[in-house]
Amino acid sequence: MKYGGMAALLTAALVLAGCDNTPADLHGLPKDAAERATLCGRSALAYAAAGSGKGAAEEKRRQELLQTIVDKTGFFSATGLDDEKGKALLGDIQDTLKGGNWLGTLNQCKAAYALGDPEPLPKLPTEPKEKPAACAAVAVAAAFGDGSSDLAALQKNVLMNPQSSYFLIAAANQDGGMAAAQNAMASKVEWAIASGAVGPLTDACVKEYPKAAATTAVTLPADEGQAVAACGFNAGLLGTLEGEEGAMAKAVAKKLQDGGMMPDLALAGSPKKLLEQALDLGPPANVLKACGARFK
Known part of the structure; x- marks a missing residue:
């Protein structure tokens, strides 16, 4: 800026x-x-x-x-x-x-000081393909304001944040892929920081995507094949990360592999369905915690 x-x-x-x-x-x-x-x-x-x-x-x-x-x-x-x-x-x-x-x-x-009407707050984009990417950018901006100084690193590690990772999945569901979603998010990070309204925009994003605020345990599908598909997808999503999130993802992937557990093939073979399932379940880190508890 x-x-x-x-x-x-x-x-x-x-x-x-x-x-x-x-x-x-x-x-x-x-x-x-x-x-x-x-x-x-x-x-x-x-x-x-x-x-x-x-x-x-x-x-x-x-x-x-x-x-x-x-x-x-x-x-x-x-x-x-x-x-x-x-x-x-x-x-x-x-x-x-x-x-x-x-x-x-x-x-x-x-x-x-009674200085007149409040200045208008910025609004989220109305275009469905832009809105979730904007929300992911807002989550990155919030992390930037919390003290992280390396904006490039924040953008790379967006999956480590429960809210931004969820918004990124929502963006991928609109754009048809994670790479396009990350590019769309990156293009809006400066807008989010310069808005001066990260707090209100975060509230607007959570209102738009209530699952992003989920802090309770995720309930995996009762069907084992669907649960395995969900766990495999989220483990793959976070498996390249360092730290606790990456370790958890690798541990879940190993449990699924060692147990010879098969995913629902119709679900596992459809990126669109996997993204929709991920959005229904909640932030990836929360899903992986449920997976770790389910498959021991």
Whole structure:
């Protein structure tokens, strides 16, 4: 993301301003005036930076909102910093951008200081083939905000996350394959991070795909052949991973092989049916846990 230069230009335009103006209702914001002013200022700066390329009128509106929030929160008086140090503190928005939820914070600040209607939250794509890939990208963005710094590694290890792996299967079911689904997901990761609304988008994705939120044990099909097909598919899916997930997948695959267990051939021979079964069961890691318990 190319926010660094824009952020510098925007912060350079700020003027020394403001006095303490603590809202009666903080709307979930920090009680400490300096912490609150910094949080609100940085979220507004992130929003202003994200407005680049959206037209002169919109860019001006966002910069004016930034200045208004700096004034209303009494940023400089609350932090006790001079102009130069205050701008430096306000302009340090890399963690804000990485966290991916600054738009929600901005709306909290607008509500607390009575600054008008909330800014609209981004929506998931309406196109069925794009929606699950977007949700997988949102899950990757959430992991990025949790502290992982290598975005490329996160994209490669998307199967290790229960939610993103489930969304990726949903995307594969639409696109006709995992490679196409991974490419579609990768194309939307920057959009997800830059949305500033990873939290609300995650909620929207789980609402769209309730099975992605499943935390309870998966119930495998009673029919042994169908269960073996499900376990074989998910073991193959996660078998190339490192760590606990990969080890679990390899252990399940070995149990099936050593036991000479045969899958339902009609199911095992149809990638489409396997994907549909996987979506019905839930996240692959949850399925493998059920497989480990079923086939000992």
